[in-house]
Amino acid sequence: MYQVYIVDDAVLTRKALVMTMPWDQWGCVVVGSADDGEKAFEDIREMEPDIVITDIRMVHVGGLELIGRCRAQGIRSQFIIISGYNEFEYAKAALRMEVLDYILKPIDDEELHGAVEKAVQRIGESRAMMADHREQDGESRSLLLEYDEKNINAYLRRALEYVQANYGRELSIRDVASYLAISESYLAKLFKVELKITFLEYLTRVRMRRAMELMRDKNMPIYEVAERVGYRDYRHFSSTFKKLAGVGPKEFQMRS
Structure with missing residues (x-):
């Protein structure tokens, strides 16, 4: 199961995302949620979930700052932004941070499902590449040993x-x-x-x-x-x- 973390300071939106989406059918499980980017950052740094769904405007630490902090720490979670603001500057900033998708509120279930599927596909590709590299690294180690011989x-x-x-x-x-x-x-x-x-x-x-x-x-x-x-x-x-x-x-x- 892919781990999902949800960040939104709107209580109803956050609860709806946690409780009403068919996460198990999507191969996912919600491992935590927060109403502020500050708490979310601490949780994400500890849990390192596969997917983070975050609002963009929140009190104290907003979604973009949260993503920036995570990227600076080397956290490679897939980020999906949800926002009530259709603003070009936000979208540009999100692209620079390699955000997977930018979804406008009210959230369309199919659109969110599509974004989650895209995240799962990208995670699967990353895991496959990492497995290939481990195999290559094993070959490299053998080669290094051969140098000595x-x-x-x-x-x-x-x-x-x-x-x-x-x-x-x-x-x-x-x-x-x-x-x-x-x-x-x-x-x-x-x-x-x-x-x-x-x-x-x-x-x-x-x-x-x-x-x-x-x-x-x-x-x-x-x-x-x-x-x-x-x-x-x-x-x-x-x-x-x-x-x-x-x-x-x-x-x-x-x-x-």
Whole structure:
């Protein structure tokens, strides 16, 4: 069952969404609700539901701010906005935040059902991509082990060992070449000729592999994972991870 969280400061609307929609027929279950974005943010950060349906205008923290906070934390829930305001600026802001759908009140059951179906489809695709990446990551690990077993260049072997020991800090090909007392161009050539990948690709692979291992601990904050594998910029880490894994780090941690 897909988990749904509902946010609306209008009591009747919120209760109607929770109680009258055929969630079980849609393969969903409502795991919580809130009348304000502040409480909703705390709940969503803890529960990480699959789908969040939120009003756009609420006292204190509105829907757009709520979504912005969640995105900043790496939460990859699918967001559906419900609103009594057909305003272009709201819709534009929602698109920038990758909101799945923008539904006007009064809510049409079929329109909401269509949005939920779209969310379920997108979640299914993300999970499939993540499963594929896990299989690929297993192959990558085997390949990394093979590097140690192959009769590779002695400089390259030492470079791999150095990267695996120092990936948690800022590291460049210049640093490794300096450590080995060889030129950057020669080291770059060794990576391309013997491993068929660049130095940066190898470093990123090592970092992402370690990040996946760290994220088995569901209590470890993503920013801490990023720092431990050598990223000082959380957004850079998040975008790099998503590019390789097909999902953001928060969703990967939740599904691991």
